[in-house]
Amino acid sequence: MNLLDQPLGQLARRIAGATRVFHDHQLDFCCGGKHSLRDAAAARGVDGPAVAARLQDLLDHAGPANRDWGTATPAELIDHIITRFHERHRDELPELIRLAEKVERVHGDRADCPVGLAAHLSAMWRELENHMQKEEEVLFPLLAGGHGVLAGGPIAVLRHEHDEHGEALQRIAELTRDITLPRGACNTWRALYLGLRTLREGLMEHIHLENNVLFEQATAGAPWPQA
Template identity: 60%
Template sequence: MNPTLSPSELIAHILSRYHDRHRQQLPELIRLARRVEQVHGGHDQCPNGLADHLQDMQQELEGHMLKEEQVLFPLLQRGMGRQASAPIQVMRLEHDQHGEALERLSLLTDDISAPEGACNTWRTLYRGLAEFREDLLQHIHLENDVLFVSALA
């Protein structure tokens, strides 16, 4: 990531690289998780409850991203970072909650490790989950440690 990007350029990157991406990823991950749970629910390593957990994550993330898109990012794009300290604090707290949700995801999926002999759907689900986790962690880091820090400077 280029450290010389303006706040507006950084926000545009976050929107296209992370917000849009999460909106693509989650519906498919939920669909795959439901299928794995339906077919393999009796398997001792089946991530039962994963689809519901992903659905909860999707709802939390969608609400969070809308607050950023409709309230926080417009303030930052207008150079009003200091006035945005309260919304930034709320976003940081929500980022911590997303981190807790990722921890639960790791618990449900044996740290996103498919069992020996897992079917293609299960392996595809876990590849997608690993990518989603990495994207979400990068997304949170970019906002917390780059965008918010520069906005409050």
């Protein structure tokens, strides 16, 4: 199999550890999951064959415990998404907002201070919470109940909102010079940027699992895996 010609979302789904490789090279495997590794690498000016070699190494050393979420039942995958991502986002965003407010308050006179970050995170948090509530109250019950045929409309809306979340992450990168700490950053600043990197990686993986696994399964018309 030529990994270069496989979609990023499919590679992220099939190869445990692939998301870390994609993060290292800033390859968008969630909203841009349908692009091939070759095309995505070319667009970013990244050495595609070198990325493919890292992915092949992961495949060659894969252990039996790696979970392929494409084989999970909808209930299992939904439970994983809520526990691993929804609950974590609800914990991390309020703290990131608090940290950003403090950094801006104390260091707002510095040219490298991410002024506007706290307001952006607050808006992002409101949008994300609204999005997750739609999933938990509308879409997930449909899918868990085996009614994926009725989910086309909600999925289209949520895919669009995922694109907006991707844009929000890009805005974080713009405000923070791609989450790069300036010299002499205080501990609060360091904690903030560490948290932002964790948020970015988690949200991208969250979107990937929904766009490229859960939503694809729901709209494919094929039977879901059974428990």
